[in-house]
Amino acid sequence: xxxxxxxxxxxxxxxxxxxxxxxxxxxxxxxxxxxxxxxxxxxxxxxxxxxxxxxxxxxxxxxxxxxxxxxxxxxxxxxxxxxxxxxxxxxxxxxxxxxxxxxxxxxxxxxxxxxxxxxxxxxxxxxxxxxxxxxxxxxxxxxxxxxxxxxxxxxxxxxxxxxxxxxxxxxxxxxxxxxxxxxxxxxxxxxxxxxxxxxxxxxxxxxxxxxxxxxxxxxxxxxxxxxxxxxxxxxxxxxxxxxxxxxxxxxxxxxxxxxxxxxxxxxxxxxxxxxxxxxxxxxxxxxxxxxxxxxxxxxxxxxxxxxxxxxxxx
Numbered sequence: 001x002x003x004x005x006x007x008x009x010x011x012x013x014x015x016x017x018x019x020x021x022x023x024x025x026x027x028x029x030x031x032x033x034x035x036x037x038x039x040x041x042x043x044x045x046x047x048x049x050x051x052x053x054x055x056x057x058x059x060x061x062x063x064x065x066x067x068x069x070x071x072x073x074x075x076x077x078x079x080x081x082x083x084x085x086x087x088x089x090x091x092x093x094x095x096x097x098x099x100x101x102x103x104x105x106x107x108x109x110x111x112x113x114x115x116x117x118x119x120x121x122x123x124x125x126x127x128x129x130x131x132x133x134x135x136x137x138x139x140x141x142x143x144x145x146x147x148x149x150x151x152x153x154x155x156x157x158x159x160x161x162x163x164x165x166x167x168x169x170x171x172x173x174x175x176x177x178x179x180x181x182x183x184x185x186x187x188x189x190x191x192x193x194x195x196x197x198x199x200x201x202x203x204x205x206x207x208x209x210x211x212x213x214x215x216x217x218x219x220x221x222x223x224x225x226x227x228x229x230x231x232x233x234x235x236x237x238x239x240x241x242x243x244x245x246x247x248x249x250x251x252x253x254x255x256x257x258x259x260x261x262x263x264x265x266x267x268x269x270x271x272x273x274x275x276x277x278x279x280x281x282x283x284x285x286x287x288x289x290x291x292x293x294x295x296x297x298x299x300x301x302x303x304x305x306x307x308x309x310x311x312x313x314x
Contacts, residue, residue, distance in 0.1 A: 001081035001185045004061075006031040006104070008047045011166060012086035014174035015107060016052060019084065025181055028078050029059040031066070033089050067093040075099050082184060084177055085139065086170075094141060102184050104139040107177045109169045111151060112137060113194045115202040116144035121166045123202035124156060126227040128219075131155055132165070134173040136180040138191050143201075147191035149180045161229035161247060205232060212236045212245065214265035214313060218278040222248055236265075236313040238290070238305070243313070246287035246295070251275050265312040267302070274298035276313055 030053040038045040063071035082102035110120035111133040124132040133153040140146040183189025210228040225234040234245045262277030275282040285298035
């Protein structure tokens with residue numbers, strides 16, 4: 001089939017590579033988000049998908065909106081049979097959806113109808129799911145409501161961050177998306193409506209959402225930090241300044257370092273670990289990043305911070 005691939009971040013690259021390597025399909029162009037400010041200098045930088053397409057000599061379309069007349073005219077001229085989508089990052093209007101004869105087929109990183117929305121991997125970790133997966137479905141105007149072509153499952157490991165899990169799903173999902181394109185071309189794959197039961201939603205996690213509440217149970221603190229790693233990044237405050245947090249781990253021996261029990265947010269350092277109290281039992285900090293400084297181990301941070309008995313994370 002003749003394809004126009006839509007995607008933006010690195011997560012989309014395994015799928016683009018799988019389709020570029022397929023002898024059964026031609027990727028005629030890619031659609032991606034416009035160049036955006038990036039890095040310390042905040043200079044404009046094109047997306048990972050745009051860069052890879054440029055290396056492959058493929059036409060790159062960067063509409064501000066997918067309903068722009070110039071974009072729709074070019075898409076009609078390309079006349080794709082299907083538009084596979086992975087993390088494109090913009091809404092598709094009916095005028096665009098109607099152009100390819102097999103529609104737009106999205107690779108979504110959840111077992112639909114669970115976790116429809118922008119942050120399905122983060123939601124699965126945050127809510128303590130044991131298993132997640134990916135699904136290919138035909139895009140409708142509703143939010144991730146379209147009929148499903150295929151699914152795969154993936155266990156969630158106890159120490160998985162959102163970045164870890166998304167990386168595995170992106171690679172496995174690339175094969176699923178390619179196989180979906182093969183099945184559509186062969187006429188042997190039929191999309192089935194999603195069940196009405198089991199619907200849940202996964203809105204984007206904001207920076208405000210990523211602030212740790214130390215009065216929450218330790219399990220909740222652990223899940224939140226892993227769900228927010230690497231983006232938007234979990235954080236707390238220390239002496240009035242923001243402190244970014246990497247994943248935590250259970251405290252050795254349950255946190256029994258001597259002294260009074262740790263209240264929520266209270267810090268206690270030993271030679272081996274840095275503990276913080278939660279609503280249940282303490283957790284041990286891993287890496288931290290003080291405001292305006294590099295990432296470092298929690299032990300290195302506490303040595304420079306000269307902790308007092310009154311210090312607390314809030």
